[in-house]
Amino acid sequence: MTGIPAGSGLLIGGEEVPGGDPPLELLNPATGRPLATAACANSGDVDRAVESAAESFASGSWSRLAPSARALTLQRFADLLEQRLDRLYQLETANNGRPVAETRAQLSRLPEWYRYNAALLLADRGFLAPMPGPYLNYVERFPIGVAATLASFNHPLMIASKSLAPALATGNSVVLKPSERTPLTALELGRIALEAGIPPGVLNVVPGRGPIAGAALAGNAKVGKVTFTGGTQAGREVAVLAASHFARCTVELGGKTPVLVFADTPPEEAARGAAFAAFIGTGQTCIAGALFLVQRPVYGAFLEQLSAAARSIRVGDPADPACQMGPLISAEARERVLAHVRSGLADGARLAAGGAPLAPRGCEGGFFMEPTVLADCDPGMGVAREEIFGPVAVVVPFSTEEEAVALANSSAFGLGSAIWTRDVACAHRVAGQLQFGMVWVNDHHRLDPSSPWGGLRDSGAGREGGWESFHDFTHLRSVTVRTAREAVDWYGGETGRLN
Numbered sequence: 001m002t003g004i005p006a007g008s009g010l011l012i013g014g015e016e017v018p019g020g021d022p023p024l025e026l027l028n029p030a031t032g033r034p035l036a037t038a039a040c041a042n043s044g045d046v047d048r049a050v051e052s053a054a055e056s057f058a059s060g061s062w063s064r065l066a067p068s069a070r071a072l073t074l075q076r077f078a079d080l081l082e083q084r085l086d087r088l089y090q091l092e093t094a095n096n097g098r099p100v101a102e103t104r105a106q107l108s109r110l111p112e113w114y115r116y117n118a119a120l121l122l123a124d125r126g127f128l129a130p131m132p133g134p135y136l137n138y139v140e141r142f143p144i145g146v147a148a149t150l151a152s153f154n155h156p157l158m159i160a161s162k163s164l165a166p167a168l169a170t171g172n173s174v175v176l177k178p179s180e181r182t183p184l185t186a187l188e189l190g191r192i193a194l195e196a197g198i199p200p201g202v203l204n205v206v207p208g209r210g211p212i213a214g215a216a217l218a219g220n221a222k223v224g225k226v227t228f229t230g231g232t233q234a235g236r237e238v239a240v241l242a243a244s245h246f247a248r249c250t251v252e253l254g255g256k257t258p259v260l261v262f263a264d265t266p267p268e269e270a271a272r273g274a275a276f277a278a279f280i281g282t283g284q285t286c287i288a289g290a291l292f293l294v295q296r297p298v299y300g301a302f303l304e305q306l307s308a309a310a311r312s313i314r315v316g317d318p319a320d321p322a323c324q325m326g327p328l329i330s331a332e333a334r335e336r337v338l339a340h341v342r343s344g345l346a347d348g349a350r351l352a353a354g355g356a357p358l359a360p361r362g363c364e365g366g367f368f369m370e371p372t373v374l375a376d377c378d379p380g381m382g383v384a385r386e387e388i389f390g391p392v393a394v395v396v397p398f399s400t401e402e403e404a405v406a407l408a409n410s411s412a413f414g415l416g417s418a419i420w421t422r423d424v425a426c427a428h429r430v431a432g433q434l435q436f437g438m439v440w441v442n443d444h445h446r447l448d449p450s451s452p453w454g455g456l457r458d459s460g461a462g463r464e465g466g467w468e469s470f471h472d473f474t475h476l477r478s479v480t481v482r483t484a485r486e487a488v489d490w491y492g493g494e495t496g497r498l499n
Helices: 041-058 066-083 085-096 100-107 110-122 154-170 183-194 210-218 232-243 265-284 298-314 331-346 399-411 426-432 466-472
Strands: 010-012 016-017 021-028 033-040 136-145 146-150 173-177 204-207 223-229 248-252 257-263 289-295 350-353 372-375 390-399 416-420 438-439 472-484
Touching: 010 041, 010 085, 010 183, 016 472, 021 085, 033 085, 033 183, 041 146, 041 173, 041 204, 041 210, 066 085, 066 110, 066 154, 066 183, 085 100, 085 154, 085 183, 110 154, 110 204, 136 426, 146 154, 146 210, 154 173, 154 223, 154 466, 173 183, 173 210, 173 331, 183 204, 183 257, 210 223, 210 232, 210 416, 232 248, 257 265, 257 399, 265 289, 265 298, 265 390, 265 416, 289 298, 289 399, 298 350, 298 372, 298 390, 331 372, 331 390, 390 399, 399 426, 416 426, 426 438
Parallel strands: 146 173, 146 223, 173 204, 223 248, 257 289, 257 416, 289 390, 372 390, 416 438
Antiparallel strands: 010 016, 010 204, 021 033, 136 472, 350 372
């Protein structure tokens, strides 16, 4: 891939400016070699970005723009994104190592999020609240002001857009902090927004390190809404910072997605779905199929099929259209995942496939490992309960439907879950018992801008997508109008009557 930018600055107030911290040295995870540099924001830079967002909001250039005009600009933004997809997916593949075929498929859906939220903006309306007496009480929504989005490395543009689209549609100004590992497409997004006609200062992009720039952004008192995607502990810290100034907070955190495979599903069909669930994105996604609960009559056949599927996956250069799995994001990430595998084996798991580092030809310095299947696991093992965030499928047998539901719901996490069955009654019955924010039946990884996305327990709080997210970027205002001809005279002999 060619044309990867170097020396990109922070985008504040519509201008690219240098960062106050030493530049970020970005690596290509497929080679381990330098890819580009990007400016790195310190806390002062973040404060300036928030101030720029606050000034743009107060100016009304976006916040008070007629909804029809704002929606039209978002549609134009979506059109430009569609035109630049080739550039964006090449940048993202080079920056985070996800296979180009996966990246192209994911980013091709980006324009939908902006178009959908532009449509919600046009469809939104206030309401009348019933109030006794000569009063008209109407309720309307208005933008929060400054919204902050802290995105992660695994799906840089998709995760940013899930928050950015409703935030912009509802009239807010935004400060986006991409992951310090993958800022390139976020900076490109900011440039496209300006080209689309979104006023300077409405979208500011400040790459920086989480403990410095991320903390400064979440803790800034002028920020009224924070969205964060990342690890559970970091999410707790972000939520505490946001709570210190009563900002709204949506946190989408870790996961250990249970996949319940029932005996009525053909093992080869379930195994193909399991491989998609477990190994897409090199398993670096919070909804990855990570824990496969398999009913005993098909356990052996399923395990054989899944292991064969794992061994068949083409691991290599993510820029190659034939590549099916790329590297992990860093050497540290790979070692952490391999340490989980070693721990599982020490606890008694059986290695059914993979389990070792890889050095594909031409990518010998990259951060690759084999797609891995750990079999015969006990549900109490660490590998069955902890988020691994890598290409590792943990397989546990179960006997009854009740046992499977109990095992799934015992998780500390509550983001995604999945069911594989041909029995429609079983599918609905089990889905109704799973305590997770999302349930897929005979599929995985599916999302849509209209569908609420989020979890509970250690997987976070709040939702992205749908009216739920759109309205969470607004405040409610109740306006009460007295319609009686007579003036109010509480102290003139009518004490006790409000109407």
